[in-house]
Amino acid sequence: MKTKNTSIKKPIPLRIIFILNALMMILPFVFYYVFTTNNIQVGDLNPIWMVYTGIAYIISFVLLVFTILKRNSNAAKAIFLVNIMIAIPAGAYIGMLIAIVSLLLIFFNAKVKEYFGNNYN
Numbered sequence: 354m355k356t357k358n359t360s361i362k363k364p365i366p367l368r369i370i371f372i373l374n375a376l377m378m379i380l381p382f383v384f385y386y387v388f389t390t391n392n393i394q395v396g397d398l399n400p401i402w403m404v405y406t407g408i409a410y411i412i413s414f415v416l417l418v419f420t421i422l423k424r425n426s427n428a429a430k431a432i433f434l435v436n437i438m439i440a441i442p443a444g445a446y447i448g449m450l451i452a453i454v455s456l457l458l459i460f461f462n463a464k465v466k467e468y469f470g471n472n473y474n
Contacts, residue, residue, distance in 0.1 A: 364464035367421065373451045377436070378414045380447060381407030395444070402443040409439045410448065426469040429459055 385403040387393065413432050420428040433456045440448035459465050 361468055363421075364462070364468055366458045366462045366465050367468055370455045370458055370465075371417075371421070373455060374410075374414050374417055374436075377448050377451045378407060378410035381410065381443070381445065398444060403445075406439060406443040406445050406448070410436065413439065424469050426459060426466075430456060433459070 381403040385400050385407070388395070388400050388403070413436055417429060417432050420426075420432065433452045436452035436455075437449050440446070440452070459469075
């Protein structure tokens with residue numbers, strides 16, 4: 354029977370990354386609802402792009418949870434870079450900001466680096 358190693362708890366900055374990315378997968382649907390119910394038009398953006406963005410963020414969030422559980426920081430960094438690319442078609446600047454903050458935390462926070470162990474390069 355395997356036992357879990359609970360000696361290293363998940364640091365607060367990693368929890369912040371998790372919460373921000375969970376929020377990021379909900380926001381596009383909220384914006385879609387508000388924009389379509391109030392007939393708000395932003396440039397030539399088709400509101401369905403917000404739905405596509407939300408679906409892509411859900412997929413990336415599932416992958417992020419998996420990489421955090423496997424303690425693979427390189428995969429998490431790649432997911433954050435992909436999140437920036439996901440945000441571009443819909444002009445999701447909040448999503449871009451969250452991805453950049455997540456990247457900064459994973460690159461520069463000592464507690465997050467310690468959680469991922471030797472795999473933080």
